[in-house]
Amino acid sequence: MNREPAGVVVRTVCRRLTPFVQLFGLYVIMHGHSSPGGGFQGGVILAASAILLVLAEGTDWIRRVSLPALTVLTSTGVLLYAGVGGLCLALGANFLDYSVLPFAEPRSVGMLLIEIGVGITVMAALVSIFRDLVMFE
Amino acid sequence: MNVQQSAIPVLVVLIPLVTSLVLPVLGWWYRPAVFPVALAGLAVTCGTAIIAAYTVVVGGPLHYYLGGWAPPWGIEFRIDSLSVLMLVLLTVITLLIGIYSKHSVLKEIPSKEVPFYTVYLLLVTGLAGLVSTADMFNLYVFLEITSLTSYALVSLGGGAAVVSAFRYVILGTVGAAFYLLAVGYLYSMTGTLNMADLARILPGLYSSTTVLVGFAFFVIGVSIKMALFPMHSWLPGAYSDAPSAVSALIAATTTKVAAYVLIRVMFFVFEPRFSIDVIPVTTVLAWMGSIAMILGSVMAIGQHDFKRMLAYSSVAQIGYIVLGVGLANEMGFTGGVLHIVNHAFMKGGLFLVAGAIVYRTGVREIRGFRNLSGKMPVTAATFTLCAFAMVGIPPTGGFFSKLYLILGAINAGQWVFVAVIVLSSVLALAYLFNVLRFMYFPRDIPLDPEAHPSPSDTITRDEAPWTMLGPMIAVAAGIVLLGLFNGEIVRRFIEPVIPVGLGR
Amino acid sequence: MKSLHVVVTVVTGLLLVLGSLDMSSPGDPNSPPATHVSPRYVESALEETAVPNMVTAVLADYRGFDTLGEVTVIFTGAVAVLLILRVTRDEDET
Amino acid sequence: MPSGFNFDFVVGHFNTVTYVVLMMIGFYAMTGKTNLVKKLVGMNIFQWSIILFVVSLAAKRGATIPIALGGHASLDGGTALDAAQYVNPLPHVLMLTAIVVGVAITGVALALLLRIYRRYGTLEEDELLERIRHS
Numbered sequence: 009m010n011r012e013p014a015g016v017v018v019r020t021v022c023r024r025l026t027p028f029v030q031l032f033g034l035y036v037i038m039h040g041h042s043s044p045g046g047g048f049q050g051g052v053i054l055a056a057s058a059i060l061l062v063l064a065e066g067t068d069w070i071r072r073v074s075l076p077a078l079t080v081l082t083s084t085g086v087l088l089y090a091g092v093g094g095l096c097l098a099l100g101a102n103f104l105d106y107s108v109l110p111f112a113e114p115r116s117v118g119m120l121l122i123e124i125g126v127g128i129t130v131m132a133a134l135v136s137i138f139r140d141l142v143m144f145e
Numbered sequence: 146m147n148v149q150q151s152a153i154p155v156l157v158v159l160i161p162l163v164t165s166l167v168l169p170v171l172g173w174w175y176r177p178a179v180f181p182v183a184l185a186g187l188a189v190t191c192g193t194a195i196i197a198a199y200t201v202v203v204g205g206p207l208h209y210y211l212g213g214w215a216p217p218w219g220i221e222f223r224i225d226s227l228s229v230l231m232l233v234l235l236t237v238i239t240l241l242i243g244i245y246s247k248h249s250v251l252k253e254i255p256s257k258e259v260p261f262y263t264v265y266l267l268l269v270t271g272l273a274g275l276v277s278t279a280d281m282f283n284l285y286v287f288l289e290i291t292s293l294t295s296y297a298l299v300s301l302g303g304g305a306a307v308v309s310a311f312r313y314v315i316l317g318t319v320g321a322a323f324y325l326l327a328v329g330y331l332y333s334m335t336g337t338l339n340m341a342d343l344a345r346i347l348p349g350l351y352s353s354t355t356v357l358v359g360f361a362f363f364v365i366g367v368s369i370k371m372a373l374f375p376m377h378s379w380l381p382g383a384y385s386d387a388p389s390a391v392s393a394l395i396a397a398t399t400t401k402v403a404a405y406v407l408i409r410v411m412f413f414v415f416e417p418r419f420s421i422d423v424i425p426v427t428t429v430l431a432w433m434g435s436i437a438m439i440l441g442s443v444m445a446i447g448q449h450d451f452k453r454m455l456a457y458s459s460v461a462q463i464g465y466i467v468l469g470v471g472l473a474n475e476m477g478f479t480g481g482v483l484h485i486v487n488h489a490f491m492k493g494g495l496f497l498v499a500g501a502i503v504y505r506t507g508v509r510e511i512r513g514f515r516n517l518s519g520k521m522p523v524t525a526a527t528f529t530l531c532a533f534a535m536v537g538i539p540p541t542g543g544f545f546s547k548l549y550l551i552l553g554a555i556n557a558g559q560w561v562f563v564a565v566i567v568l569s570s571v572l573a574l575a576y577l578f579n580v581l582r583f584m585y586f587p588r589d590i591p592l593d594p595e596a597h598p599s600p601s602d603t604i605t606r607d608e609a610p611w612t613m614l615g616p617m618i619a620v621a622a623g624i625v626l627l628g629l630f631n632g633e634i635v636r637r638f639i640e641p642v643i644p645v646g647l648g649r
Numbered sequence: 650m651k652s653l654h655v656v657v658t659v660v661t662g663l664l665l666v667l668g669s670l671d672m673s674s675p676g677d678p679n680s681p682p683a684t685h686v687s688p689r690y691v692e693s694a695l696e697e698t699a700v701p702n703m704v705t706a707v708l709a710d711y712r713g714f715d716t717l718g719e720v721t722v723i724f725t726g727a728v729a730v731l732l733i734l735r736v737t738r739d740e741d742e743t
Numbered sequence: 744m745p746s747g748f749n750f751d752f753v754v755g756h757f758n759t760v761t762y763v764v765l766m767m768i769g770f771y772a773m774t775g776k777t778n779l780v781k782k783l784v785g786m787n788i789f790q791w792s793i794i795l796f797v798v799s800l801a802a803k804r805g806a807t808i809p810i811a812l813g814g815h816a817s818l819d820g821g822t823a824l825d826a827a828q829y830v831n832p833l834p835h836v837l838m839l840t841a842i843v844v845g846v847a848i849t850g851v852a853l854a855l856l857l858r859i860y861r862r863y864g865t866l867e868e869d870e871l872l873e874r875i876r877h878s
Contacts, residue, residue, distance in 0.1 A: 041700045044808070046708065048719075048843060075731070076173035079260075082727050083166040086720050090163055093717065103155045104713045105213030115698040119709040122716070129720050130843075133727035137850050140734040144857055162721060169728070211714040217686050220714045260732040267725045274718065282837050286718035289844045290725055296851055297729035300858070305875045307733075307858040314852045315773060318786055322793055325841060326665075329797040332834075333672050336685030346685075358668025654775040662767040669759035676804035678827045683803055687833045688826035695811045695824065703809040703832040704839075712836060719840045726847030733854040738861070 009142055013066040022064035029057040037127040041116065047126025054127070055134035067142045070135075075143075078136040085129025092121045153197045154209040154222040157232060158274045160190045165266035172259030180247060183262040187243045190269060191236040194229070201229045202637050216279070217339035223279035227482065230638040231276040231405050234486050237623070238397045238493055239269045241616035246390035248612050249500045253388070254301065261301070268294035268394070275402050279340045281328045281414075284406065288324065288370070292317045295399050299387040309382030316369055316379040323366030330359030340414050347415060351423050360419075363410060364426060370403035373467055374437035377460045384456035389500025392452060396459050397493035401485045404466045408482070411470065417646035421473050431471025435565040437464030442572030446579075451511050452499050454576055455492065458535070461569060462488045468562060469550055474648035477553030479639050484546035486634070487534065487627055491543060494531040494620040498524050501609035501617065511580050515587040521608050525584045527617045532577040534624045537570050542627030549635075556649060758799035765792035777868040779859065783852050790845045794838045801834035803827060809835070 013019055030053075037050030062070050092106075096118075099108040106118025164186025171178050201207055201224055209222040224232070243265060251258050271290030278284050296317065300310035332338060334355050335346045350356045365376075372380040380400075384392045411420055420426035441461025448454035466488070469481020501524045502508060502517065518525040534541035537548075547566060554562035608614060627634070673680035694706040708716055765788060772785025809832040811824060860866055863874050 040705045040709075041702055042810070043702065044704075044810070046702075046705050048839060076169065079169040079728065079731065080173055082724050083169045086717075086724050087163070087166045089717055089720055090159065090166070093713075094159070094163075097152055097155075102150060102210055102213045103152065103159070104211055104717070106710065107213065113699045115710055116700055119698065119700060119705065122709045122713065123705070126716065126720050130723055133723045136727045137730045137854075140730050140854070141857070144734045144861075166724070212710060212712075214711050218689055218711055220712055254736075257732060257735060260728050260735070263728050264725065264732055267721065267728070270721065282840075283712075283715055283718065286715055286722065286840060286844070289848070290718065290722055293722065293725045293729055293847060293851060296855075297725075297732050300733050300855055304862075304878065307855050307862065308871060308875060311779060311852065311855045311859060314848065314855065315782055315786055318790065318848055319770075319773065322790055326793050326796075329793065329800070330668060332682060332797070333669075333800050334681055336681035336683070336687070338686075338833075338837075342686075353671050355668050355670070355672055358664055361664070651775055654771055657774065658767045658771040661770060662763050665763045665766070666756075666759060669756055669763075672756065672759065674756065675758045675799055676802045678803045678806070680800075682800050682834070683826070683831050687831040690832055691809065691826040691829045692824050694832075701811040703811070703829065704835050707832050707836045708839065715836070715840055719843050722840075722844050722847050726850050729847075729851050730854045733851065733858060736858065 009067065009145060010071075011062070011067045014064050019064050022060055026057050026061055029060065030054055033057060033127075033131075037123055038120070040123045041119065047123040048130055050123075051127040051130025052134065054131040055138070058131075058135045059138055062138070062142070070139050070142055073135075073139060075136070075139065078132050078139060081132035082129050082136060085125045085127070085132060088125035088128065089122055092118060092125070150209050151200070151207065152209070153193060153200060154207050154224050154277055155211070157190060157193045157197060157236075158270055158277060160193060161186055161266045161269040161273060165263045165270060168259055168263045168266065176259070179259050179262060183266060184240075184243060186266055187236070187240040187269065190273065191233075191240045194232040194236040194273075197224060198229045198233050198638075201226055217337045217342040220278070220280045220283050221339060221341070222277045223341070224277050225642055226638045227405070227408070227642040228276050230482070230486065230634070231402070232273060234489055235272045235276065235398055235402070236269070238489055238620075239265075239272070239394065241619050242390055242394045242397070242493065242497070245393070245497055245500070245613050245616040246388075248610050249390040249504055250301065250388045252504065253303065257301075261298075264294045264297050265394075268298070268398070272398055272402055276405060281331070281338045281340060281343065281410075283338075285321065285325055285328060288321055288406070291399055291402065292321060292370075295383075295395050298391040299383045299395065301391060302387045304386065305382070306386035309379075309386040313379045313383045316376070320366045320369030320376075323362045323369070327359045327363035327366060330355050330362070334359075340409075344414050344416075347419075351419055357424060360415065360424075360426070364407070364430075367403050367407045367410075368433075371400050371407065371463055371467070372460060373463055374433055374440060374460060377437075377441075377463075380460060381453055381456040384459065384496075385450060385453040389452065389496050389503055392455075393493045393496030393500065396455070396496055397489040400459065400463055401466075401489050404463070404470075404481075404485055407467075408470060408478075412478075412644040412647070417473060417644050421646075421648075427471045427473035429471070430467050431473075431559070431562065434464040434467030434469075434471050435562060437461060437467065438565055438569040439464075439572070442569050442576070446572060446576045448576075449511060450509050451502070451514075451580070452496070452509065454511070454580075455495050455499065458495075458573065458576070459488075459492055461573070462492065462535075464569070465546070465550060465566070468566075469546075469553065472550070472553040472557050472559070472562070474553050474556050475643050476549050476556050478643055478647055479635055480546050480549030480551075480553050482639050483542070483549060483631065483635065487542040487546045487624070490620055490623045490627060491531050491534045494527055494617065494624065495535075497613070497617045497620060498528045498531065501613050504613065505607055505609050511583055514580060514583040517584040520606065522606070523608055523614050524617065527621045528584065529581060530621045530624060532581060534628075535577055536574045540628050541624050542631055543624075545628060545631040758796065758802075762792045762796035762799070765795065779856055779866045779868065779871075783849065783856065786852070787845065787849060790841070790848075794841050794845070797834045797841070798838050801831040803830055806830045 033053030036045035040046030093104040101108040111117040206225040274287035445457035534543035769788030
């Protein structure tokens with residue numbers, strides 16, 4: 009499935025809109041602590057902005073995104089998650105017990121790192137799945 | 146509170162997970178290192194499982210509070226000797242098949258080595274987690290990881306594999322959804338997800354219909370995952386269309402783990418008296434197991450395709466395990482659990498044999514196995530040993546698990562089940578001996594003209610490569626060792642966990 | 650064949666409705682789920698984890714391992730789709 | 744069914760009746776329909792009805808969303824948070840996981856459907872079985 013860029017109106021609107029969608033996605037990831045949201049929802053919003061771009065700009069740019077890079081990005085998110093858990097293990101507490109992290113508010117910071125890891129993984133995984141669907145013919 | 150408990154329980158799940166995450170990075174950066182690192186991950190997981198087994202046998206069950214939160218608020222890992230027996234079984238089998246699949250699967254799809262081993266290790270993560278967790282919802286998450294990886298691996302076989310994989314997706318998801326529904330129903334009545342906490346609260350609620358219906362849907366969901374007879378329609382297509390190494394992997398692990406989940410929840414979360422007296426679940430399971438044993442074997446006899454025959458034989462062997470659970474006495478329970486271990490090795494070995502034959506000769510029809518013993522002696526010998534174990538001939542493990550099942554049936558006074566076990570073994574002898582006949586004594590079989598051109602008229606030794614033979618020999622050795630040391634296994638791993646409340 | 654499906658579906662539905670007979674009615678503040686485990690999450694999530702959003706606190710801290718399994722499922726899904734779809738047309742004709 | 748179908752039962756348990764109706768639509772579509780895409784749609788309805796059911800367990804009459812009002816202020820305000828004021832967060836966490844699992848399964852199932860359609864040119868089950876037998 010390859011798709012030519014949409015009309016100029018759609019392209020300019022989407023091109024103006026995408027940064028704000030991505031900013032909102034980042035906001036949702038980072039503010040999972042005090043407002044509804046978190047890693048999953050933010051990651052999906054970021055992935056949606058990538059798909060919006062494909063609908064507007066056509067599929068040629070997503071073909072150039074190298075697939076191993078996306079898979080590696082997906083695995084780094086989970087590695088970050090397991091890494092934070094492993095760090096707690098190394099610092100002498102149970103796996104994923106953030107109270108030993110060297111921060112003022114260890115649990116809150118630990119959870120923030122977790123949310124970032126989840127956000128990266130969800131975003132990269134959904135873009136990778138979408139890219140596979142685009143490349144498949 | 147940061148209590149540091151020995152980290153073995155979580156390491157068994159963490160090592161395969163981290164290895165599977167590292168593989169894509171390796172595949173992008175330095176490709177040749179992917180297979181060695183994957184093997185190293187599997188080997189270290191196996192080692193950790195053996196250490197866990199030693200610790201549990203010596204020091205009793207291991208507990209681990211994830212995140213440092215005590216249950217029922219946090220998630221708990223609880224590894225008793227039943228869990229650790231499954232852990233060692235699963236990690237050993239997946240290690241052997243991991244070596245085997247290097248040639249067998251990747252010959253057809255060389256470009257996919259990185260995603261294949263990533264998904265492979267994720268399957269091991271799912272299995273290890275499923276067996277260690279003591280939290281009902283965490284078990285659902287690991288069940289889904291195991292299922293998702295199985296769907297992807299089944300679809301790797303050429304041709305109709307994608308259709309069988311899709312049918313497996315639909316039925317597998319129905320099973321998992323029924324399990325989730327059961328967790329929802331039990332949660333609505335108890336408010337907790339931790340197994341030990343549930344076991345404490347549930348006895349007071351045995352009369353409530355919600356708990357009853359929840360348990361009924363749990364059994365249906367797990368039976369679908371276990372391919373128990375009426376709900377087995379996904380199994381023949383999935384096993385026979387998947388690459389042989391994947392068939393061996395799935396036949397030896399996913400259905401066994403589903404049987405473990407049935408035992409874990411039925412006897413350890415609910416008290417045995419619930420499924421014996423309150424609702425006759427064990428009686429229903431015993432009869433469904435018997436029907437599976439007979440009809441599975443009958444259908445296996447009629448097959449021409451070797452792997453499809455093995456698939457229907459799996460449906461029958463699951464019947465043994467369910468019968469063991471259904472007998473609801475100590476001998477039956479021991480026989481059922483022992484048969485989980487034995488069948489994993491037996492059926493894994495048989496599918497590895499099928500893979501070696503397809504790899505070297507491309508033949509799938511049993512008729513095409515004419516004097517294979519000359520052409521592939523080691524493969525034929527492995528098949529013979531696995532066949533003996535399936536039928537239950539003494540030195541092999543299969544004999545002992547059938548012996549315990551028969552003793553259990555006698556203790557339960559159910560002579561009809563003894564007859565069913567013997568009849569099913571005879572049927573197994575029929576379809577396995579038929580293959581042996583082609584392999585070893587082809588001369589007295591009339592060469593029907595339209596049979597596949599027999600690849601081995603000129604008897605030249607042409608064995609499978611060593612990376613395939615090694616695991617097959619190891620599995621064969623495992624079957625014999627299971628037979629010799631079955632007393633040890635029962636005494637150290639099964640007896641300590643026989644649930645109180647089962648009949649004598 | 651179709652009537653069999655209808656029968657099975659209706660029987661399953663009735664069984665489920667029957668099953669929910671003695672569930673506490675929706676919104677009941679002292680139903681088992683609301684009184685057994687979750688009160689601690691509500692009452693002490695803020696002091697223990699300094700995070701006002703209790704769902705995030707339970708998601709990432711109390712039951713953080715569930716979410717790790719969760720993220721693994723998403724990773725598995727991405728690699729599985731990659732494994733399934735990366736087949737060129739001629740490879741697929743076997 | 745209990746004697747005289749008491750109407751207040753239905754009103755009292757509207758969440759269960761709703762999700763059971765949804766689930767049976769999904770279950771029937773999954774087993775009854777022959778088109779693979781319709782089976783997949785049925786599977787999704789089936790999964791989402793369970794998610795609806797478990798989330799409905801979390802509701803508490805008169806309770807607000809599970810985010811501590813006033814953020815950190817309510818902590819130093821000294822008033823301990825009363826569990827009855829806030830909705831039960833646990834089912835919401837569980838169903839977030841179940842939703843993501845559903846997404847992953849649907850992704851894999853759609854990938855399989857693409858492969859099936861490209862190889863066999865049909866998504867009707869009976870045509871499919873017949874073409875498999877010939878190939």
